[in-house]
Amino acid sequence: xxxxxxxxxxxxxxxxxxxxxxxxxxxxxxxxxxxxxxxxxxxxxxxxxxxxxxxxxxxxxxxxxxxxxxxxxxxxxxxxxxxxxxxxxxxxxxxxxxxxxxxxxxxxxxxxxxxxxxxxxxxxxxxxxxxxxxxxxxxxxxxxxxxxxxxxxxxxxxxxxxxxxxxxxxxxxxxxxxxxxxxxxxxxxx
Amino acid sequence: xxxxxxxxxxxxxxxxxxxxxxxxxxxxxxxxxxxxxxxxxxxxxxxxxxxxxxxxxxxxxxxxxxxxxxxxxxxxxxxxxxxxxxxxxxxxxxxxxxxxxxxxxxxxxxxxxxxxxxxxxxxxxxxxxxxxxxxxxxxxxxxxxxxxxxxxxxxxxxxxxxxxxxxxxxxxxxxxxxxxxxxxxxxxxx
DNA sequence: GATTCACTTCATTTTGAATTGAAGAATCGC
DNA sequence: GCGATTCTTCAATTCAAAATGAAGTGAATC
Numbered sequence: 136x137x138x139x140x141x142x143x144x145x146x147x148x149x150x151x152x153x154x155x156x157x158x159x160x161x162x163x164x165x166x167x168x169x170x171x172x173x174x175x176x177x178x179x180x181x182x183x184x185x186x187x188x189x190x191x192x193x194x195x196x197x198x199x200x201x202x203x204x205x206x207x208x209x210x211x212x213x214x215x216x217x218x219x220x221x222x223x224x225x226x227x228x229x230x231x232x233x234x235x236x237x238x239x240x241x242x243x244x245x246x247x248x249x250x251x252x253x254x255x256x257x258x259x260x261x262x263x264x265x266x267x268x269x270x271x272x273x274x275x276x277x278x279x280x281x282x283x284x285x286x287x288x289x290x291x292x293x294x295x296x297x298x299x300x301x302x303x304x305x306x307x308x309x310x311x312x313x314x315x316x317x318x319x320x321x322x323x324x325x
Numbered sequence: 326x327x328x329x330x331x332x333x334x335x336x337x338x339x340x341x342x343x344x345x346x347x348x349x350x351x352x353x354x355x356x357x358x359x360x361x362x363x364x365x366x367x368x369x370x371x372x373x374x375x376x377x378x379x380x381x382x383x384x385x386x387x388x389x390x391x392x393x394x395x396x397x398x399x400x401x402x403x404x405x406x407x408x409x410x411x412x413x414x415x416x417x418x419x420x421x422x423x424x425x426x427x428x429x430x431x432x433x434x435x436x437x438x439x440x441x442x443x444x445x446x447x448x449x450x451x452x453x454x455x456x457x458x459x460x461x462x463x464x465x466x467x468x469x470x471x472x473x474x475x476x477x478x479x480x481x482x483x484x485x486x487x488x489x490x491x492x493x494x495x496x497x498x499x500x501x502x503x504x505x506x507x508x509x510x511x512x513x514x515x
Numbered sequence: 516g517a518t519t520c521a522c523t524t525c526a527t528t529t530t531g532a533a534t535t536g537a538a539g540a541a542t543c544g545c
Numbered sequence: 546g547c548g549a550t551t552c553t554t555c556a557a558t559t560c561a562a563a564a565t566g567a568a569g570t571g572a573a574t575c
Binding site (some may be wrong): 210211212217222223225226230248249313 | 549550551552553554555
């Protein structure tokens with residue numbers, strides 16, 4: 136049972152959220168105590184689950200989710216505060232997200248802090264998963280399968296026959312997968 | 326770094342492997358000390374990695390891999406011995422594999438033990454992954470997204486506009502994914 | 516119906532990834 | 546330069562999933 140992630144994702148609804156610099160809409164028709172914070176929390180949770188589904192630390196997802204649901208860019212400190220994570224996690228997570236091109240850092244002119252915004256395209260996320268997680272692993276298994284096929288030599292003829300067939304079968308699936316992934320990428324692009 | 330799994334998968338190449346009941350080919354042209362055991366070990370490793378790639382305990386993969394590379398069905402004890410895992414792990418792993426229809430149990434007539442053989446079709450494996458791991462999670466996220474969309478009410482008009490757009494975008498990707506998975510299944514079938 | 520053997524269950528332990536947080540580095544304004 | 550502020554690093558900690566193994570269950574044999 137893969138646990139719905141993130142018992143946290145900020146429990147604290149303290150004062151008003153919305154710590155962003157510029158904008159300052161008159162709170163106008165604000166309904167719930169802080170509806171925006173709730174939505175941000177929700178998004179953080181959703182993306183946290185998604186992240187660990189594809190084998191990434193869920194904090195990565197939380198951070199991205201928060202930014203995705205935040206109109207204005209956030210500083211690292213704001214992220215730390217809202218998600219209630221450590222500075223270390225935030226720092227590393229942001230670095231990774233920037234590498235993945237899922238988040239854009241922005242050190243504005245006279246500012247001291249760097250602020251981060253989510254790129255709204257999710258494609259990089261997906262294709263990063265395909266390229267960095269699936270492809271390399273598939274490649275490695277294929278190589279290993281090839282090694283095994285070579286090792287068949289030293290087998291009794293009957294075992295040799297059986298295993299050659301079976302290894303061939305496994306290899307066939309690897310080939311299929313290897314053909315599909317690029318195909319999926321193309322589909323995502325279209 | 327997801328560690329290439331399974332430092333074990335049986336280190337011990339003790340005496341002769343091949344503990345299977347019936348067959349007993351004259352070892353004929355046996356080259357390496359025990360080539361069959363090596364291949365089995367290799368397969369166990371490959372499938373262990375694959376298993377944890379898709380979020381299953383790697384022991385599941387080891388067991389399946391071993392059976393996949395074993396001409397004759399194996400008893401639980403033989404599996405425990407060859408993979409050097411505990412009876413508990415083997416018992417639970419086999420149960421799961423049988424549920425997944427990846428392995429067939431066979432309590433032969435006058436025998437006391439149940440012997441297990443790998444089903445060679447890998448399709449069940451793949452489609453199980455799609456159906457039991459991906460689909461449900463995607464469904465859950467979709468629901469959660471819908472909830473968030475409803476929560477937009479209590480937002481300032483400008484935030485509302487921004488977030489409606491963004492949530493819509495996330496939802497679009499979910500829909501795409503939801504369309505693709507069945508499509509992949511069909512491809513696997515063909 | 517007692518004994519043996521095959522298997523299951525589950526409380527405990529192990530393990531390894533994720534997280535923390537404080538110390539150090541870097542950067543900026545003065 | 547100096548101090549203040551932001552960010553990075555990494556050894557130590559936490560935590561949950563996986564593995565263990567011994568006690569329990571059940572079935573087959575005599």
